[in-house]
Amino acid sequence: MAMNGSTGSPSQAKSRDRGEIFQEVQEVLVDALGVDNDEVTAEATLMGDLGAESIDFLDIVFRLEKAFGIKIPREELFPAESLMNNPEFINNGKLTEVGLAELREKIPHTDLAAFENNPDINKLGDLFTVGAIVNYIDIKLNAA
Amino acid sequence: MRIATMAEIMRFILIDKIVSLERGRVIKTVKNVSLAEEYLADHFPTFPVLPGVLLLEGLIESASWLVREAENFAHSMILLEEARNVKYKSFVAPGAQIEYTVEAKTIEENISSFAGFGESGGEQIVEAKFGLRHFNLADENSAMAATDAIIIENMKKRWELLR
Amino acid sequence: MLSNGVDTSQNGAFAEMRWIWIDKFVEFHSGESAVAVKNVTLTEEHLHDHFPGFPVMPETLMIEAMAQTSGILVGEANRFKEKVILAKVKKCVFFDYVKPGDTLKLYAKIESLAPEAASTSGKITCGEKLIAEIDLMFSHIDQNLAGKEFPKENFVFTDTFKSLLRNLPFDDGSSGALESGQD
Numbered sequence: 181m182a183m184n185g186s187t188g189s190p191s192q193a194k195s196r197d198r199g200e201i202f203q204e205v206q207e208v209l210v211d212a213l214g215v216d217n218d219e220v221t222a223e224a225t226l227m228g229d230l231g232a233e234s235i236d237f238l239d240i241v242f243r244l245e246k247a248f249g250i251k252i253p254r255e256e257l258f259p260a261e262s263l264m265n266n267p268e269f270i271n272n273g274k275l276t277e278v279g280l281a282e283l284r285e286k287i288p289h290t291d292l293a294a295f296e297n298n299p300d301i302n303k304l305g306d307l308f309t310v311g312a313i314v315n316y317i318d319i320k321l322n323a324a
Numbered sequence: 325m326r327i328a329t330m331a332e333i334m335r336f337i338l339i340d341k342i343v344s345l346e347r348g349r350v351i352k353t354v355k356n357v358s359l360a361e362e363y364l365a366d367h368f369p370t371f372p373v374l375p376g377v378l379l380l381e382g383l384i385e386s387a388s389w390l391v392r393e394a395e396n397f398a399h400s401m402i403l404l405e406e407a408r409n410v411k412y413k414s415f416v417a418p419g420a421q422i423e424y425t426v427e428a429k430t431i432e433e434n435i436s437s438f439a440g441f442g443e444s445g446g447e448q449i450v451e452a453k454f455g456l457r458h459f460n461l462a463d464e465n466s467a468m469a470a471t472d473a474i475i476i477e478n479m480k481k482r483w484e485l486l487r
Numbered sequence: 488m489l490s491n492g493v494d495t496s497q498n499g500a501f502a503e504m505r506w507i508w509i510d511k512f513v514e515f516h517s518g519e520s521a522v523a524v525k526n527v528t529l530t531e532e533h534l535h536d537h538f539p540g541f542p543v544m545p546e547t548l549m550i551e552a553m554a555q556t557s558g559i560l561v562g563e564a565n566r567f568k569e570k571v572i573l574a575k576v577k578k579c580v581f582f583d584y585v586k587p588g589d590t591l592k593l594y595a596k597i598e599s600l601a602p603e604a605a606s607t608s609g610k611i612t613c614g615e616k617l618i619a620e621i622d623l624m625f626s627h628i629d630q631n632l633a634g635k636e637f638p639k640e641n642f643v644f645t646d647t648f649k650s651l652l653r654n655l656p657f658d659d660g661s662s663g664a665l666e667s668g669q670d
Contacts, residue, residue, distance in 0.1 A: 212577075214409035214453055235411060235574040235604070239624055242599035242606045254603065336533035336545065366506035368642035375506065376573045377554065381547040401538065403584060404546035410576035452576075461541060474540035 201248075201317050205310060208243045212236055220310055227305035244313070250320050257316055258308060259286040263301075275299035289315035338381040339424065342487045348394040350427050353386045353486075359418040373415040379422070379450040380410055383440040386426045389486070391436055391458055392479060399458040400475035405435065407454035413447075420444045434458055507648070508552035509593065515655045518564045520596040523556040529587040544585040546619070549611055550576060553621040557595040557607040559648065561625050564600060567644045570637065574604070574626035581619045589613045598622075603630040 196204075206220045213230050226232040232240070237258045245252050263269050263286075269279030280299055284292060290312045295303065339353040357374050364372040388402045416422055426440035434457060441451040461468035514522035527534075527544050534542035554573045562571045585591060595609040604626050611619040628637060656662045 212409075233411065233413065235624060235626060238601070238604040238626070239575060239577065239606065242601070242604075242624075245599065254601065336536035363506040366645075369645055370638045370640070371642045375551065376576075377547040377551040380550070380576070381545065384547065400541070401543075401584075403543070404579075404581060406578070406580040407576055408578045412572075412574055471541050475538050478539035 196248075196321060198314060198318060201321070202310075202314050204247050205244070205313050205317065208240060208247055209310065212239045212243055222309065222311035222314065224310050225306050226308040226310070226313075230310075232308075240313075244317065248317055248321065250317075252320070256286070257313070259283070263304070270301055273301055275301060275304075287312070287316075289319055337385070337482070338378050339385050339486065342386075342389060343423070345390065345393060345487075348390065348428060348431055350425065351386050351390045353382070353389075353424045353426075355382050355422045355424070357416050357418050357420050357422065361418075364418065373417055374422070376410075376412045376450070379412070379416070379442055380407065380452055380454075382422065382424050382442060383426055383438075383450070383452055384454065384456070386424045387428070387436070387438045387440065387454070387456060389483070390426065390428055390438075391431055391456060392483065394431055395433075395458070397476050397480055397483075398460075399434075400460050400472040400479070402456055402458045405455045405457040407452055410450070410452040410454075412450055414444075414449050416444050416449055422449060507555065507651070508548055509555050509651065511651060512556075512559075512655050513592075515560075515563075516658055518597065518600070520594070521556060521560045523552075523593045523595070525552050525591040525593065527585055527587050527589045527591065531587075534587060542587055544589075544591075546579075546581050549581070549585070549591070549619055550579055550621055552591070553593055553595065553609045553611065553619075554623060555648075556593045557597075557609055557623055558625060558643075559651070560595050560597060561600065561605040561607065562644055564597065564605075565627075567641060569627040570629055570641055570643045571605070571625045572628050572643065573623060575624040577606070577622040577624055579619060579621040583613075583616055583618050585613060585618060591618065603627055 202222070206217060209215065209220045209226075209230060210217055213232055213236060215230050219230060224230055226237075226240075238254065241252050241254050241257060244250075244257075263275070263279060263283060266279075269275055269282055275283060280292075280296060287307070290307050290309075292307070295307055339355050341354050343352040343354055345351045359372065361374075363375065367373065367375050384404050391402055392399075422442045422444045424440060424442045426438050429437045429439060435455060436458070437453075437455040439451075439453050442449040460472045462472050509523040509525050512521055512523050514520070529542065533545065533548070537543060537545045558571050558573065562569065590613065592612045593609060594612070595607055597605060598608050599606040604624060606622070606624050608622045609620070610617060611621065654662050
């Protein structure tokens with residue numbers, strides 16, 4: 181339910197439209213990664229295009245939590261690491277069916293069609309786009 | 325106030341050699357890490373690694389030489405003004421060598437900005453974006469001009485050792 | 488000398504330059520914030536290289552002092568069970584330099600705390616002057632660096648820090664040692 185015009189404290193989750201969410205996410209990524217505003221497009225991948233690494237993912241999660249007033253289990257937003265370390269999910273450098281199912285479940289906020297054609301684990305990083313984060317925040321805020 | 329001479333043991337210099345320098349643009353330096361460095365006993369016992377802030381210091385010193393050389397040692401004091409997104413990616417242990425590469429984005433009269441990184445054995449160790457400020461003590465207090473001269477003289481001697 | 492698995496650094500033979508950059512805590516609010524103090528003195532060897540003729544505390548050592556203040560604050564929040572290591576300097580800004588004879592106050596605050604990491608903000612003052620603002624990120628390395636092996640014991644919080652932790656001022660006005668989690 182939208183709570184338009186609510187004036188809660190910054191730590192309260194407020195409903196926002198996608199445009200506002202995108203702007204806040206952009207600001208977070210500019211600060212966390214030291215990149216320029218115009219590099220942070222919806223299609224930009226966090227790892228490939230913006231140079232994010234393990235510690236940056238944690239920094240991003242903390243900043244998003246503060247910006248949007250929500251709790252974000254790192255696993256929910258960036259599940260790659262646990263998938264990549266589990267032999268059940270990987271075979272020959274690609275995600276298995278079980279692995280793909282696990283991935284689908286973990287990141288409903290991301291379109292996996294292209295990835296499923298060639299589930300190369302080295303390409304897992306490409307899934308994490310700025311747009312995917314915006315989707316995730318959108319879902320999270322509207323579920324409240 | 326005790327004035328240091330070259331005869332005294334130098335402890336706080338975090339690069340060993342300047343490998344290459346393109347005036348006002350890029351500098352490459354190296355630092356050897358050795359168990360002889362006393363603070364390693366504390367950092368950490370059973371797992372000695374060069375402290376992250378000293379990796380940043382290596383980058384800062386590298387950048388400082390780029391400034392000093394470009395401005396012909398005009399200023400005595402070169403200090404870190406700000407740093408952001410300083411990321412520590414891996415550890416460097418005794419026996420290893422770090423190679424620093426620092427590129428100047430701008431070098432103006434009293435401020436400069438840089439992007440730098442350090443690697444060791446092909447592995448990324450540290451990266452940072454940072455800015456320095458450079459000045460003479462005499463800028464605020466003309467009585468300090470003699471001190472500026474002493475510092476600059478000492479830094480010129482250090483330059484001869486490192487390049 | 489260090490030999491396999493046996494930490495002989497406690498012998499003091501190689502401990503000439505200690506790696507402690509704060510002198511004591513004057514406030515400690517577990518899981519929230521802390522204030523520490525650092526005296527800057529001419530007997531500190533490194534000052535004479537930075538710079539020869541005019542000693543000032545290197546900015547990177549001020550970052551380390553803040554990292555130790557914040558790191559202990561973060562570590563104590565988990566009873567020192569985690570190996571808390573500086574992973575990222577998010578941002579630091581320095582407004583003035585610091586000289587021998589100055590006393591620094593370091594204010595640290597936990598901004599976020601998770602099983603794998605923590606984020607802190609902090610400032611350093613000298614008397615009335617604001618010297619620096621320093622925001623850091625720490626990684627709990629056992630939770631993070633998959634595939635890299637570390638010695639089992641907590642080598643981060645060691646005897647070196649024990650003297651600092653022995654008489655921590657607690658919120659209720661009492662003081663005493665903090666308990667370390669056993670591995």
